[in-house]
Amino acid sequence: DNFEFGKTGGDFATEHACRYCGVSNPACVVRCNVASCRKWFCNSRGNTSGSHIVNHLVRAKHKEVCLHKDSPLGETILECYNCGCRNVFLxxxxxxxxxxxxxxxxxxxxxxxxxxxxxxxxxxxxxPLIDDRCFLQWLVKIPSEQEQLRARQISAQQINKVEELWKTNPDASLEDLEKPGVDDEPQPVVLKYEDAYQYQNVFAPLVKLEADYDKMMKESQSKDNVTIRWDIGLNKKRIAYFVFPKEDNELRLVPGDELRLRYSGDAAHPAWQSVGHVIKLTAQEEVALELRASQGVPVDVNHGFSVDFVWKSTSFDRMQGAMKTFAVDETSVSGYIYHHLLGHEVEVQVVRNSLPRRFGAPGLPELNASQVFAVKSVLQKPVSLIQGPPGTGKTVTSAAIVYHMAKQGQGQVLVCAPSNVAVDQLAEKISATGLKVVRLCAKSREAVSSPVEHLTLHYQVRHLDTSEKSELHKLQQLKDEQGELSSGDEKKYKALKRATEREISQSADVICCTCVGAGDPRLANFRFRQVLIDESTQATEPECLIPLVLGVKQVVLVGDHCQLGPVIMCKKAARAGLAQSLFERLVLLGVKPFRLQVQYRMHPSLSEFPSNSFYEGTLQNGVTINERQSSGIDFPWPVPNRPMFFYVQMGQEEISASGTSYLNRTEAANVEKIVSTFLKCGVTPNQIGVITPYEGQRAYIVNYMSRNGALRQQLYKEIEVASVDSFQGREKDYIILSCVRSNEHQGIGFLNDPRRLNVALTRARYGIVILGNPKVLSKQPLWNSLLTHYKEHECLVEGPLNNLKQSMVQFQKPKKIYS
Amino acid sequence: EEEVRVRSKTKVDPVEEADFERELRALVQESLDSRKLELRGRPALNMMIPMNVFEGLSSGSHHHGRGDESDDEGADEEGGGGVSVRVLVKKGNKQQTKQLSVPKGCALVQGTKQKEAAELEE
Ligand SMILES: [Zn+2]
Ligand SMILES: [Zn+2]
Ligand SMILES: [Zn+2]
Known part of the structure; x- marks a missing residue:
């Protein structure tokens, strides 16, 4: 440990010098043959577990090499003598x-x-060419002791960092690692901030890091040789359907994302490209892309297309903008909220609004005691938090709060959530109370179908039926038919549309949009004194700030910090605390959330463990065992009236085809058996959800069921198989959870996060089956107590599904696992 | 016999090593999976050893690599001493052989050596 790394050394002037250490003996180096790389590396291990060349190939995921012209074999690209394959790992x-x-x-x-x-x-x-993480020494020599001593001593950490740097800057040198800014860990978030400038100084670099990472990730997702299926939408626009594979934790397309489709041309077709919006993702994981331009689309061609992601900085720009407004504009938030958000001591303030007689709202179900208490308390406070554990009626409570706020005559209420799905749900409930709701969608999402289409601004503009709007209608019709307007007409059309949009928005009681959507230019001149943010524990702080800086005086944050938080892709930004929501920070500052305590989703047997483990046992059941009895469903639950079991699986985990995920074949086969049993006893496909934390397993299960399913293929296609994360906020009657991980030595990955386990366990209404390896899972303390819970209730079983037996499998002692 | 010793001034970090091993395995697995469905039916073409190889190096009709310039190359290899082998490569469609020294201990050449020895005894 005392060894000082030499900062010079190595012969970096030579072109073929190892880019890590500088060794330049032609017999010891090979060139990476990836066109965008072409860097040289030596076959010395130095201080790392693999030789420099193997380190590079693994970290950069490059697979081809070329020997030096002065090496024993001369300039040679290593390839299979028979088939020409150049993958050195094969x-x-x-x-x-x-x-x-x-x-x-x-x-x-x-x-x-x-x-x-x-x-x-x-x-x-x-x-094998690569043996013990080194190229065969008799093919590529290991530099001599002398050469190695002269070379730069590079550590594994430095290698990882420089490889990371090369992804964005291929010409970077090791010296660049030492330049300020490149390698510095960003300043971490804190609980309290001096002022909004300090706040901005901490968060702006984190948002930038995440934006850069997002950009890099998305722009590197280009795919070639994509096969297209063409269609035409109702609006006469061209739609391209194709498969765009995704990996764990990496790019997940969502409707509204922009992609560029390219065709390089052939004898009969000129080169062509067009940008489009994702309008939906089909159950078969196909992407439906609506093209912006319909002209010249090579619809008679189906193969050989390329797809690129068009990265947009909009959401990050709006976060940065909100932080700036927060700092420079005194009217952006009230003085009380300004100090409160920064963590300053502030005297308790009561909002002097007259309270309603009853706290429920028309069109909504009756509120229970904890919901009434939350509504009543929130209405009297300038800043409040509502914690809504799974199934406790968060949306109804939020809608009731919004209803009463809107009736207080403080102006329009702004209602936001980080996800479009949550905004739609909330807009629907609020609209049910009779309030006038406008759902503002991003322009890129106007073609995306929405369950609350009639509430969307673009729909209302199109369907506003008054004579004075007839001019706009005429122009709209013309535009729809011709695809384009003359520049004069286009100007007129835009002005009329803008005016109509403003008019409709201003006459609404409530505006609903995503947090990022609150930064839409169409809301630029709007002020909102009262803001409610649902799912706020899934938003980053800067994201939450966007709806707040429009003049907020009273804010309600709804969420559950015991469920999954915001997804941060950039590890550096996550480490520095960008993944902590504003809700969580306020909890840490001592703001006590109002907790909704009655759950209406789960069979009481299913809510017992989550209540005890995540909510200090405070979760009460608003449904009875009888209301959650699956009458007529003859499923082999080991204990009648306890619709749950842990199905012991000993099958091996494998690395999936993409190399970045895991799958478990035995578990997948048993998932199919369980699904088929449910279907046979009368459960419909839409009642069943299969949850698995790994993309590899998700894809494998979908495939396996459609090929090997005992019943009609179509039935399996209708069953939703998805990640834990994509099930957050939703429910199914029956949940099957496939844990996948089954190895003695490695961790359990994703399953290690207690919040993810909480989400997975609380999606089912009637019954849950968990498939996993208790020997592996029991090492983690929380899983250990879950397994013990199932065992104590005689729900830990093994054997064939029609003859389940109590399992006697031994658990391991739970260990502290480093996260 | 001299061995190549790799200095270990700093110990390899076990976490880094495990992480590296995992990535390496993933890459190998991915490489295998990506080719499992390919080409299996295709017959092996051009795998015949060209006759001029049997004629030995004296023919001079093909390019030799630089392996034959340094006699002691195999000397510092593990197992001690080298066996001279000819590596068959394709340059475009042309077959070439290049001389290379492989350590005696390598399983790759052991089989051949044993057979040669057996043949000599006969
Ligand atoms: Zn490379
Ligand atoms: Zn090197
Ligand atoms: Zn081959």
Whole structure:
């Protein structure tokens, strides 16, 4: 540990010098053959677990190399002698049975080609090119002791950092790592801030980091050789359907995302490209892309397209904008809220509004005691938090609060949530109370179907039926028919549309939009004194700030910090605390959330463990066992009246095809059996949800069920198989949870997060089946207590589904796991 | 016999090593999976050893790599001593052989050596 890393050393002037350490002996170096890379690396291990070249190939996910012209074999791209495959992770040498002749041959498929076995080659002694994380030393020499001592001593951490840097700047050198800003850990978030400038100084760099990362990730997701299925939408626009694979934790397309579709041209077609919006994702994971321009689309071609992600900075720009407004504009939020958000001590303030006689609202179900208490308290406070555990009627409570706020005559109420789904749900409930609601959608989402279409601004503009709007209607019709207007007409059309939009928005009682949507230019001149943010625990602080800086005097944050938080892709930004929501920080500052305490979703047996583990046992049941009895469903629950079991699985986990995820075949096969059993006893596909934390397993289950399902294929297609995260905020009658991870030595990955487990366990209304390996899961304390809970209730079982037996599997002692 | 010793001034961090191993395995697995469905039926083409290889190096009709310039190359390899092998490569469609020294201990050449020895005894 005392060793000082040499900062100079190595011969970096030579082109073929190892980019890590500078060794430049031609016999010891190879060039990465990836066109965008072409860097040289040596075969020395230095202080790392693999040689420099292997380190590079693994970290950069590059797979081809070329030897130096002065090396024993001369300038040679290493490739399979038989098929030409250049993937060094598949290559190895074989020798002739009788002669001293060797060739490179790939492991898959050439090594297993039958015809080869009959020839003069000895396949049994196939010798991999990369062995013990090093290239074969007799092919690429290891630099001598002398050479290694002269070289730069690079650490594994430095390697990882420089590889990360090369992703955005391929010419960067190791020295660039030492430049300020590149490698610095950003300033972490704190509980209290001096002023809004300090707040901005902390959060702006984090938002920038996340934006840069997001941009890099998305722009690197280009896919070639995409096959397109063409269609035409109701609005006569072209729609392209295609598959765009995704990986765990990486790009997840959502409706509204922009993609560019390209065709490089052929003899019969000129080169073509067009940008479009994702309008939906089909159950088969197909993307439906509505193209902006219908002209010249090569609809008679189906193959050979390329797809790029068009990154937009809008959401990040709006966060930065909100932080700036918060700092420079004194009227952006009330003085009380300004100090409160910054964590300053402020005297308790009571909002002097007359309270309603009853706290429910027309069109909504009766409120229970904890809901009434929350509504009543919130109306009297300038800043409040409502914690809504799963199934406790968060949306109804929020709608009731909004109803009473709107009736107080303080002007329009702004209602936001980070996700469009949550905004739609809330808009629907609020509209049910009779209030006039406008749902403002991003322009890019206007073509995306919405359950509350009649509430959307664009719909209302189109369907406003007064004579004075007839001019706008005429122009709209013309535009729809022709696709375009003359520039004069276009100007007139835009002005009329803007005026109509403003008029409709101003006459609404409530505006609903996403947090980012609150930064829409169409709301630029609006002021909102009262703001409610639902799902606020899933938004970052800067995101939450966007709706607040429009003049807020009273804010209600609704959420549950015991469920999943915001998704931050950039690890550096997450480490610095960007993943902590404003709700959570306020809780840490001592603001006590009002907790909704009665759950109406889960069979009482299902709510018991989550209540005890996540909510200090305070969750009460608003549904009885009888109301959650699956009458007529003859499913083999091990204990009648306890519709749950942990199904012990010992199958191995595997790394999925993408190499970035996991799957477990035995679990998948058993998921199919359970699903089929449910279906056979009369459960419909839309009542069932299959949850798995891994994309690899999700894809495998979907595939497996459609190929091997015992019943009609169509039935399985209608069953939703998704990640824990995408089930947050929703419910199903029956949930099957496939845990996947099953190994002795590694961790349990995603399952380690208690908040994710909470979400997974609280989606089911009638019954839940968990498939997993207790030996592995029991190492984690929370899983250990879950397993113990199931065991104590005789719900830990194994064996065939029609003959389940109590499992005697031994648990491991729970360990502290480093996160 | 001299061994190549890799200095370990700093110990390899076990967390880093595990992480690296995982990524490496993932890459190998992905590489395998991506080719499992490919080409299996295709016959092995051009896997015949060209006759001029049997004629030995004296023919001079093909390019030799620089392996034959340094005699002691195999000397610092593990297992001690090298066996000279010819690596068959394709440059475009042309077959070439290049001389290379492989350590005696390597399983790749052991089979051949044993057979050669057996043949000599006969
Ligand atoms: Zn490379
Ligand atoms: Zn090196
Ligand atoms: Zn091959």
């Amino acid at each position: 290559l190895g040498f074989i020798s002739a049975k009788t002669e001293s002749v060797v060739v490179l041959l790939c492991r898959e498929p050439c090594l297993s080609v039958n015809a080869l076995k009959d020839m003069n080659w000895d396949l049994s002694q196939w010798c």
